[in-house]
Structures are given as structure tokens and as C-alpha cells.
Amino acid sequence: xxxxxxxxxxxxxxxxxxxxxxxxxxxxxxxxxxxxxxxxxxxxxxxxxxxxxxxxxxxxxxxxxxxxxxxxxxxxxxxxxxxxxxxxxxxxxxxxxxxxxxxxxxxxxxxxxxxxxxxxxxxxxxxxxxxxxxxxxxxxxxxxxxxxxxxxxxxxxxxxxxxxxxxxxxxxxxxxxxxxxxxxxxxxxxxxxxxxxxxxxxxxxxxxxxxxxxxxxxxxxxxxxxxxxxxxxxxxxxxxxxxxxxxxxx
Amino acid sequence: xxxxxxxxxxxxxxxxxxxxxxxxxxxxxxxxxxxxxxxxxxxxxxxxxxxxxxxxxxxxxxxxxxxxxxxxxxxxxxxxxxxxxxxxxxxxxxxxxxxxxxxxxxxxxxxxxxxxxxxxxxxxxxxxxxxxxxxxxxxxxxxxxxxxxxxxxxxxxxxxxxxxxxxxxxxxxxxxxxxxxxxxxxxxxxxxxxxxxxxxxxxxxxxxxxxxxxxxxxxxxxxxxxxxxxxxxxxxxxxxxxxxxxxxxxxxxxxxxxxxxxxxxxxxxxxxxxxxxxxxxxxxxxxxxxxxxxxxxxxxxxxxxxxxxxxxxxxxxxxxxxxxxxxxxx
Numbered sequence: 001x002x003x004x005x006x007x008x009x010x011x012x013x014x015x016x017x018x019x020x021x022x023x024x025x026x027x028x029x030x031x032x033x034x035x036x037x038x039x040x041x042x043x044x045x046x047x048x049x050x051x052x053x054x055x056x057x058x059x060x061x062x063x064x065x066x067x068x069x070x071x072x073x074x075x076x077x078x079x080x081x082x083x084x085x086x087x088x089x090x091x092x093x094x095x096x097x098x099x100x101x102x103x104x105x106x107x108x109x110x111x112x113x114x115x116x117x118x119x120x121x122x123x124x125x126x127x128x129x130x131x132x133x134x135x136x137x138x139x140x141x142x143x144x145x146x147x148x149x150x151x152x153x154x155x156x157x158x159x160x161x162x163x164x165x166x167x168x169x170x171x172x173x174x175x176x177x178x179x180x181x182x183x184x185x186x187x188x189x190x191x192x193x194x195x196x197x198x199x200x201x202x203x204x205x206x207x208x209x210x211x212x213x214x215x216x217x218x219x220x221x222x223x224x225x226x227x228x229x230x231x232x233x234x235x236x237x238x239x240x241x242x243x244x245x246x247x248x249x250x
Numbered sequence: 251x252x253x254x255x256x257x258x259x260x261x262x263x264x265x266x267x268x269x270x271x272x273x274x275x276x277x278x279x280x281x282x283x284x285x286x287x288x289x290x291x292x293x294x295x296x297x298x299x300x301x302x303x304x305x306x307x308x309x310x311x312x313x314x315x316x317x318x319x320x321x322x323x324x325x326x327x328x329x330x331x332x333x334x335x336x337x338x339x340x341x342x343x344x345x346x347x348x349x350x351x352x353x354x355x356x357x358x359x360x361x362x363x364x365x366x367x368x369x370x371x372x373x374x375x376x377x378x379x380x381x382x383x384x385x386x387x388x389x390x391x392x393x394x395x396x397x398x399x400x401x402x403x404x405x406x407x408x409x410x411x412x413x414x415x416x417x418x419x420x421x422x423x424x425x426x427x428x429x430x431x432x433x434x435x436x437x438x439x440x441x442x443x444x445x446x447x448x449x450x451x452x453x454x455x456x457x458x459x460x461x462x463x464x465x466x467x468x469x470x471x472x473x474x475x476x477x478x479x480x481x482x483x484x485x486x487x488x489x490x491x492x493x494x495x496x497x498x499x500x501x502x503x504x505x506x507x508x509x510x511x512x513x514x515x516x517x518x519x520x521x522x523x524x525x526x527x528x529x530x531x532x533x534x535x536x537x538x539x540x541x542x543x544x545x546x547x548x549x550x551x552x553x554x555x556x557x558x559x560x561x562x563x564x565x566x567x568x569x570x571x572x573x574x575x576x577x578x579x580x
Contacts, residue, residue, distance in 0.1 A: 051460070053460070072459075073459055073460045074459050074460070074462055074463065074464055074465070077460060077461050077462030078462045082461075083460065089454060089456065089457040089460070090454070090457070091449075091450055091453035091454050091457065092453060092454075093257075093453060094256060094257060094449065094450075094453060097253065098256045098257070098446070098449075101253060101256065101446065102256075102446065102447070102450040102457075102458065102461060102463075103461035103462065105443050105446060105447060105463075106461045106462030106463050107462065109443060110462075111462055111463060111464040111467075112463070112464040112467045112468065113443070113444065114444065114471065115442055115443050115444050116438065116439045116442050116444045116445070116471075116475075117438050117439075117442060118442045118443050118444065119255075119441070119442065119443075120253040120254065120255065120443060120446070121253070123443055126253060127252075127253050130253060162457070162461060163461075165461075166461050166462055
């Protein structure tokens with residue numbers, strides 16, 4: 001099968017600082033790929049280039065063989081790349097259902113529509129998408145709660161729900177388990193395992209139990225460059241990775 | 251699950267309540283000794299404020315240049331009627347409104363390249379530019395500091411007969427009908443999927459864009475709609491006063507409409523009307539009390555500060571919060 005996502009020598013320099021240095025990655029459909037590396041390795045910068053939030057300095061990004069290097073965040077979302085953020089980015093005073101409805105409207109109406117006299121009922125397939133998404137992230141009983149009133153773990157699940165409601169083919173998860181208790185982390189891992197049957201996932205995560213429990217492939221970044229790329233057992237055995245990163249954890 | 255409009259769970263009774271209020275408003279004002287003309291002026295500003303609420307209360311765009319649209323719609327409508335280029339009041343209003351919307355689209359396309367305080371400063375600059383154009387280069391059309399006197403009262407030709415709205419109550423009815431249409435349209439907009447995207451932009455513009463909404467286009471369209479509301483209200487002001495004042499273009503006018511919207515409660519649509527009512531009524535009454543005639547502005551300012559600190563979401567927002575609490579406890 002052909003790759004759903006491919007980067008070729010993707011590079012981002014901020015002035016003299018090279019945050020991401022010629023990173024090439026190929027992601028097969030239906031897989032979970034994890035990005036790991038110490039703080040400042042360039043994981044989030046790499047993610048932001050994939051989602052179109054910052055433009056690359058050089059290199060290319062292909063999504064389903066289409067060149068999306070110069071796409072902005074709105075276009076990548078419309079194309080089928082969903083992302084959830086390390087720092088929760090919700091719509092605080094809207095309800096959970098409304099929070100999920102906003103991305104669902106983008107998926108169902110496109111990037112712009114002048115339906116100033118339209119109604120929600122007339123947006124094709126909106127309701128099932130919202131219901132399905134809320135159920136998938138386990139917030140059905142919280143649907144009418146304001147997002148700002150949710151517990152932290154629930155907010156994190158809503159964060160993933162907002163990304164899911166864009167109906168992505170590729171889901172970018174930036175530290176979905178950040179700041180979670182062990183039981184919340186376990187729930188999040190279970191959620192991501194369920195998602196893998198419907199969507200390809202690329203995940204940035206610091207929790208090694210989460211990474212090795214989920215990933216089919218792991219890419220290790222250090223100082224912006226790839227130092228290892230392979231299956232979890234290869235990464236575990238890799239001497240360079242052990243020195244650079246995993247060693248401290250043993 | 252039934253999905254309704256975002257952030258607004260009230261039914262169509264709101265439109266009914268507004269219609270009932272518009273019918274009773276002159277009598278209410280008569281009962282407290284205020285005239286019908288004051289009520290008409292409040293409705294005109296309430297209509298202007300509907301547009302301000304759409305951009306500020308629902309989308310989070312703070313513009314200090316809305317007088318540009320109030321003035322340009324007003325002067326174009328007045329000029330057409332005074333010079334008999336157009337005799338039908340509604341047609342003249344429509345042209346003034348469309349012209350203001352076009353100015354809104356152009357200014358919006360330029361100012362919306364910036365966000366936050368930089369956007370606000372750009373709108374302020376455009377507002378001042380329009381004021382200057384009105385006073386100096388376009389003086390032959392606008393009458394400069396004198397404004398345009400002799401704007402005819404509203405009439406609608408209907409075949410053989412003509413509907414005449416020239417009496418005080420007639421003008422009120424004409425303005426109230428247009429206010430009601432403006433209110434219904436604004437509420438349809440905020441309850442639509444388009445309106446849901448506006449709310450998302452207000453709450454978190456980065457995320458709204460990141461999930462796939464073309465945020466700048468939504469902002470431009472709502473800014474253009476707000477300019478149209480300003481233009482329509484400006485046209486009505488000239489007809490109502492029989493005179494189109496240059497102050498319609500002033501920075502005071504831009505500031506005052508924001509103050510009214512905030513006092514009344516932004517993000518509520520009826521907030522600007524309530525704010526205009528309180529503001530204009532108090533201003534009128536305070537000026538008439540001899541003992542405080544000299545310091546009425548000071549008192550009005552104190553009232554403003556009290557209202558903003560007491561009701562942080564405006565009068566209507568405060569009442570809505572009280573009603574919610576009462577419903578939960580009762």
C-alpha cells in the first residue's frame with residue numbers, strides 16, 4: 001500500500017537555530033507512529049509543519065501523494081489531517097456537544113459557506129457525526145456540560161474529540177496523556193487503540209509505557225535530527241537511543 | 251441528540267417579546283414622560299448596535315470605526331432623497347445600506363489583516379479618514395460641518411396612494427418595522443451554522459481555523475453585514491431628524507455605540523437596544539435637571555462605571571444570569 005504521509009528532508013530553521021533538520025518519515029495507512037525525543041528535540045515543530053501551522057524552511061510533505069508543503073492549517077484540516085494539542089485548545093464556554101459540533105461543521109460544510117439563514121438540522125450528517133464522536137471519547141453523559149466545567153482528564157478527551165470530529169484520515173496527537181493520572185492515561189491508551197481501526201495516527205508522547213504500548217513504529221529525534229527509526233523492539237535495542245534518551249529511564 | 255443553535259437555547263418567543271415591546275414602547279415612554287421621538291432615536295441606535303453586536307459580541311472583533319458606515323449610509327440615503335434622485339424612501343435606504351456594506355467589505359479586507367488591538371486601531375484610523383472626507387474633500391455633497399438639511403420623512407409609494415410616515419408616531423412605526431426585520435435577520439444569522447462558526451471564532455480563533463474553518467472569510471462577511479446595519483441605521487437617522495448631521499461620522503459616535511452595546515450586554519442582540527435606551531434616556535433627563543446640568547456627563551460616566559462593574563456582562567447578560575440561577579433554584 002502507498003504511504004498516507006511522507007516527509008522528505010523536512011527542515012525548519014528559526015534564524016540560526018535548526019529546530020528540525022532534514023527529517024524524512026513515511027507513514028503507512030492504519031498504523032500508529034510515535035515520535036519521541038528529549039525536550040527541544042523538535043517534535044512539536046515537526047508536528048506543526050505537518051498540520052500547516054508553521055511553514056517549513058525546506059523539504060516537502062506529501063499527504064496521499066499530494067504535495068501539501070505550503071498548505072495552511074485550515075486546508076490540511078479540510079484535506080483530512082486532524083490534530084489535538086499538548087495544551088488543551090477547546091471552546092471553553094460552549095458545551096461538549098457544541099465543541100464537537102464546530103469541527104463537525106467544518107467537515108460537513110467545507111472551509112466556508114454563507115448559510116446565514118440555514119439551520120443545524122439541514123447540515124448533512126452533522127448529528128450522527130457529533131453523537132458518534134462524543135460516544136467515542138466517552139463524554140456522552142457530559143454532552144450538555146460546558147467545556148470549562150469538565151475535569152482535566154475529560155477536557156483532554158474532548159481535545160481528542162475535537163480533532164476526531166473533523167473526520168480525519170490522519171490524526172496527529174501531541175502528548176495526549178500529558179498531565180494525566182495513571183488511570184486516566186490507561187483510559188486514553190484504550191481510546192487510541194480503538195481509534196486505530198479507523199484512522200492512521202502519529203503521536204508525540206513522553207510516557208514510554210504509552211509509546212511502547214501503542215506504536216507500530218517509533219522515530220527518535222534529537223536536536224532536530226532523526227537518530228533512529230524502526231519497530232519498538234529495534235528502538236529498545238538501539239545503542240544510540242539508549243545513550244541519548246532511554247538510558248536515563250532504565 | 252438534537253443539535254440546536256450554538257450558545258442560544260431560547261425559542262422564537264424572543265422575537266415575539268421584541269415585537270410586543272416595539273408595540274408598547276411609545277406608551278411606556280409616554281407613561282414616564284418621555285416622547286415618541288426619543289423612542290425612535292433609541293431604536294435607530296439599537297439597529298446600529300445589532301451590527302456592532304454581531305462583530306463584537308458574537309465574533310470578538312472590536313471596531314472603533316463603525317461611524318464610517320453609519321455616516322456613509324446616512325449621507326448617501328439623505329443625498330439621494332434631498333436631490334430627488336430617488337423618491338422612494340425604502341429604495342434610498344437600500345442603496346445607502348448596500349453602499350455602506352461595500353465600504354465595509356473594503357475596509358474589512360484591509361483592517362482584518364490585523365487582529366486584536368491593531369485591528370481596533372486600523373478601524374479607528376479608517377473611521378477618522380471617513381470623517382475627514384466628509385468634512386473637507388466631499389463638502390459639496392455632504393455640506394461639511396453643516397450637514398445635509400431637508401431630508402424628507404419616510405414615504406412608500408403604493409400604486410395610486412402613498413403611505414406617509416411623516417408624523418412622529420408614523421416615523422416610529424417605520425423605524426420599528428425595520429428594527430424588527432433587522433433583529434429577526436440578526437438572530438437567524440447567529441443561530442445558523444454560519445453563526446456557530448462566529449461563536450467558535452469568538453471563543454478560540456486559532457482552533458476554529460485549525461479544524462478547517464476559513465476564519466478570515468467569516469470575519470470579512472460578518473464585518474460587511476455589520477456595516478450594512480450601520481448604513482441602514484444612518485439612513486433612518488437622517489429621515490427621522492429631517493437632517494443628516496456630520497457627527498454621524500464622528501469618533502464619539504463610534505465610541506458611543508460600543509458603550510451602549512457593552513452597557514446593554516454584548517452577545518445578546520437586544521443588549522444594544524437596552525443600552526441605547528438607558529444611555530439616551532439618562533442623558534436626556536440629566537440634562538434637564540438644573541442642579542446637575544453642568545456635570546451630567548460626569549454622572550453618566552459614573553453610571554457607566556457602576557453598570558460595567560456591577561453587571562460584567564451588561565444589563566441583559568446580568569438579567570439572563572439571574573434568571574438562570576432562579577430557574578435552577580426554583
